[in-house]
Amino acid sequence: MTRLAQLRVAAEVQRARTEMAERERESACMACLTEPRAVVLPCGCKCYCGPCHERIVRGRPGDDAMTNEDDEPEPVPRCPLCSKQF
Numbered sequence: 775m776t777r778l779a780q781l782r783v784a785a786e787v788q789r790a791r792t793e794m795a796e797r798e799r800e801s802a803c804m805a806c807l808t809e810p811r812a813v814v815l816p817c818g819c820k821c822y823c824g825p826c827h828e829r830i831v832r833g834r835p836g837d838d839a840m841t842n843e844d845d846e847p848e849p850v851p852r853c854p855l856c857s858k859q860f
């Protein structure tokens with residue numbers, strides 16, 4: 775293999791890795807970024823894994839105000855993709 779060919783292969787591998795990482799990020803839960811998305815919101819978007827969805831839905835104001843901890847980013851849960859409330 776020539777040096778140029780080796781460089782091409784290396785670039786190709788690098789590109790494939792980046793693509794794979796991007797795809798992984800796209801399919802990861804938008805709240806914890808680690809779990810795969812599992813819950814389809816009422817708006818039709820799939821953004822969260824089960825536990826995160828439950829946590830976000832439970833964090834609704836007026837529902838259980840006493841348990842509203844500091845890790846809730848928004849008082850009214852919104853779909854991060856289309857911004858519809860749910």
Ligand SMILES: [Zn+2]
Nearest residue numbers: 803806823826
């Ligand atoms: Zn999650």
Ligand SMILES: [Zn+2]
Nearest residue numbers: 817819853856
């Ligand atoms: Zn949505």
